[in-house]
Amino acid sequence: MKAVAALLDGIVLGLQYGLLGVGLTLIFGLAGVVNLAHGQIAVLGAIIVALLMGAGWAVIPAAVVGVVAAGVFLLFIDLTLMRAVYREHGEHRILLGLLLMLGISFVIDGFLNWRYPIESLTIRIGGDPVPILGVNMRTGSLLATAITIGAGAALLVFFQYTTLGRGVRSVIQDEQGARLVGINPSSVRSFVFFLSGALAGLVAVTGSMTAPQASSFGIRLTTLALIVAVVGGLGSVAGAFLAGILLGIIDRFASAYIGQFYTTVILLLCAAGMIVIRPSGLLGKRA
Amino acid sequence: MNVVDEYLGDTHGNVGSGRAVGLIRAYLPIVIAAVLIALIPLRYQDSRSMMSVITVGVLFACYAVAFNIIFGSTGQLFLCSGALAGIGGYGAAILADRSGWPIPLALVTATVIAALVAGTLSWIAVRRALDTIFIGIVTIAFALSFENLVLGKGDWTGGESGLRVSTGSDSWLTGQIAPYYVFLGLLVVYLVVFRALQRSRIGWAFRALRDDGLAAELSGVDVSRYRILAGTLGGAMLGLAGGLYVFSESRASPSTFSFGNVDVSVLVMLAFGGIGSLLGPVVGAAAITWLDEFLDAVGYAQIKEMIYGAVMVVLFLGFRRGIVPMVTDLFKRKPK
Numbered sequence: 292m293k294a295v296a297a298l299l300d301g302i303v304l305g306l307q308y309g310l311l312g313v314g315l316t317l318i319f320g321l322a323g324v325v326n327l328a329h330g331q332i333a334v335l336g337a338i339i340v341a342l343l344m345g346a347g348w349a350v351i352p353a354a355v356v357g358v359v360a361a362g363v364f365l366l367f368i369d370l371t372l373m374r375a376v377y378r379e380h381g382e383h384r385i386l387l388g389l390l391l392m393l394g395i396s397f398v399i400d401g402f403l404n405w406r407y408p409i410e411s412l413t414i415r416i417g418g419d420p421v422p423i424l425g426v427n428m429r430t431g432s433l434l435a436t437a438i439t440i441g442a443g444a445a446l447l448v449f450f451q452y453t454t455l456g457r458g459v460r461s462v463i464q465d466e467q468g469a470r471l472v473g474i475n476p477s478s479v480r481s482f483v484f485f486l487s488g489a490l491a492g493l494v495a496v497t498g499s500m501t502a503p504q505a506s507s508f509g510i511r512l513t514t515l516a517l518i519v520a521v522v523g524g525l526g527s528v529a530g531a532f533l534a535g536i537l538l539g540i541i542d543r544f545a546s547a548y549i550g551q552f553y554t555t556v557i558l559l560l561c562a563a564g565m566i567v568i569r570p571s572g573l574l575g576k577r578a
Numbered sequence: 579m580n581v582v583d584e585y586l587g588d589t590h591g592n593v594g595s596g597r598a599v600g601l602i603r604a605y606l607p608i609v610i611a612a613v614l615i616a617l618i619p620l621r622y623q624d625s626r627s628m629m630s631v632i633t634v635g636v637l638f639a640c641y642a643v644a645f646n647i648i649f650g651s652t653g654q655l656f657l658c659s660g661a662l663a664g665i666g667g668y669g670a671a672i673l674a675d676r677s678g679w680p681i682p683l684a685l686v687t688a689t690v691i692a693a694l695v696a697g698t699l700s701w702i703a704v705r706r707a708l709d710t711i712f713i714g715i716v717t718i719a720f721a722l723s724f725e726n727l728v729l730g731k732g733d734w735t736g737g738e739s740g741l742r743v744s745t746g747s748d749s750w751l752t753g754q755i756a757p758y759y760v761f762l763g764l765l766v767v768y769l770v771v772f773r774a775l776q777r778s779r780i781g782w783a784f785r786a787l788r789d790d791g792l793a794a795e796l797s798g799v800d801v802s803r804y805r806i807l808a809g810t811l812g813g814a815m816l817g818l819a820g821g822l823y824v825f826s827e828s829r830a831s832p833s834t835f836s837f838g839n840v841d842v843s844v845l846v847m848l849a850f851g852g853i854g855s856l857l858g859p860v861v862g863a864a865a866i867t868w869l870d871e872f873l874d875a876v877g878y879a880q881i882k883e884m885i886y887g888a889v890m891v892v893l894f895l896g897f898r899r900g901i902v903p904m905v906t907d908l909f910k911r912k913p914k
Binding site for chain 1: 727729730845881895
C-alpha cells in the first residue's frame with residue numbers, strides 16, 4: 292500500500308519535475324546557457340499569480356498572466372544580457388552564461404526576499420479525494436497532473452508536427468545547418484526563452500495546487516531542474532520527461548522509506564553519478 | 579576576451595636580471611599587501627564587531643586565493659569552496675570536541691580530509707574528461723549534498739543551530755585582535771604558495787594548461803597530474819582556513835559554509851580582482867568586505883543579495899579581466 296502510494300505520488304511529482312527540467316534543457320540545448328535562475332523565474336511567476344489573486348482576480352486569468360509574465364521575463368533576458376553571451380564561443384560561452392544567470396538568480400531571490408518574504412501561492416482545488424488503485428488521490432494532484440500531461444503532449448505535438456517546433460529541433464541539432472535552410476536561430480532562441488520561462492511559471496502554478504509555493508523556493512526548484520536536465524541529458528526534451536518521472540518516483544520512495552533529509556542528497560547523487568558514468572544522460576546524444 | 583582570462587600572472591616572465599632582483603619583484607607585492615592589511619586594525623581595534631568583519635574579510639581572501647589556484651590556474655570550476663571549507667571546519671570541530679583530539683591534530687586531519695575530497699573530485703573530473711560545465715554541476719551537487727547532510731545529520735553537526743566548540747586553553751585563536759593576524763599569516767602563506775607555484779615548473783605547466791590543454795598535453799605536460807595537484811592543494815587550503823575559522827568563532831554553523839555565502843562571494847571577489855592574478859583575490863575580498871559594510875551602514879542590508887547579483891552581472895559582462903591585471907598593465911606600458 293505504502294509502495295503504491297509512493298509510486299503514484301512519484302509519478303505525479305515526476306511529471307512536474309519533467310516539465311521543470313524541460314525548460315532548463317531547452318535553453319541549454321539551444322543557447323548553451325545553463326539557466327541557474329530557472330527556479331527563481333518559476334517562483335516569480337507564482338508570486339505574480341498570488342498577488343493578482345490577492346487583488347481579487349479569478350484563478351485562471353491570474354495564472355495565465357503569471358505564466359506569460361515568467362516567459363516575458365526570460366525573453367527580456369535573452370534580448371538584453373544574453374546578447375553578450377552569444378558573442379562568445381565554446382567553454383567561455385557556457386561559463387559566462389552560467390555566471391550571468393547565477394547573478395540574475397540572486398537578483399530575483401533578493402528581490403522576492405525583500406519585498407515578499409512571506410508571500411506564497413496556493414491554489415485550492417475543491418472536491419473529494421478520488422481513489423486510484425486503492426490510494427486516495429487529492430483532486431489538486433490529479434488536476435495538476437492532467438495539466439502537466441496536457442502541456443507535455445502539447446510540447447510533443449509542437450516539436451513533432453509544427454514548422455516552428457521542427458525549427459527549434461533543427462537549431463538544437465545543427466545551428467549552421469538550420470541557418471542554411473532559412474531558419475533564423477536568433478528568433479528561434481528568443482521564442483524558446485519565452486517558452487522556457489512560461490513552462491517554469493506553469494510548473495509553479497500546477498505545483499501550488501498540491502503545496503504552497505513560497506517565495507524562497509527558487510533555489511530548490513533550480514536545483515531540481517538542473518538535476519532532472521542532467522539526468523535526462525542536457526538538451527534532450529524526451530530525456531527530461533523520462534528523468535523527471537524516474538526521479539519523482541525515487542524522490543517519493545526515498546522520503547517514504549529512508550527519510551526526507553536524504554532525499555535531496557540522493558537526487559543530487561543521481562545527477563553527479565550520471566555525469567560521471569554517462570555525461571550525455573539517459574537520452575542525450577553523445578558529444 | 580573571456581571570463582577565464584588568458585592572462586595569468588602579473589609579473590611572471592619579466593624576471594629582471596639576477597636572481598635576487600627577480601625574487602624581490604616576485605614577492606614584493608605580497609610584502610606590501612601584508613603590511614597594508616596588517617595596519618587596518620589600527621583603525622578598528624576598539625570595535626569588536628568591526629574586527630570580526632575585517633577578520634572575515636581576510637578569511638575570504640584566503641578562500642579566494644585557494645579557489646584561484648583551482649579555477650584560476652587550471653580552469654576547474656569548483657563550485658564547492660564552501661563545502662570544502664566546511665569539511666575542514668566541521669571535521670576539526672567534531673574531532674576536537676566530540677572525540678577529544680588536540681586542536682592542532684584535529685585541524686591537520688580535517689585539512690587532509692578536505693584535500694583528499696577535493697583531490698578525488700579533481701581526479702574524477704580528469705579521468706572522465708569532464709567539461710567545465712560538468713565539473714561545475716558535479717561540484718554544486720556535492721556542495722548542496724554537504725549542506726543537506728550537515729542539516730540532516732543533526733546528531734553530529736548540531737543541525738541548524740550549529741556546533742559549539744570549546745577552544746579551552748588555546749585562546750590565541752579567540753581574542754579580539756589575535757585571530758585577525760592568524761588569518762593574515764595564513765593569507766601571506768597562501769599568497770607565497772601561489773606565487774611560488776607560478777614561478778616553478780608547475781606554474782609553467784599551469785599556464786600551458788590554461789592556454790591550451792591539448793597543446794600542453796602534446797608537448798609533454800602531464801595535464802591530469804597538475805590538475806589533480808591543484809585541486810588537492812586548493813582543497814587543503816580551503817579546509818585549513820575553514821577549520822581555523824571554526825576555532826576562532828568557537829562554533830561551526832551551516833550558513834558559514836553555505837554555497838550562497840562562500841562560493842558566490844568568492845566568485846564575485848575573484849571576478850572583481852582578476853581571475854588568475856596574485857593579488858586579485860585580496861583586492862576583491864577587500865572591496866566586497868567594504869561594500870558589505872557600507873550597505874549595512876546605509877541601511878541597505880535587506881537588498882544586499884539583490885545588489886550582489888547585480889554586481890555579479892555587471893562584473894562578468896563588462897569588466898571581465900578584473901582590477902589587478904588592468905592596473906598592472908597600466909604600469910607595464912613602457913613609454914617609447
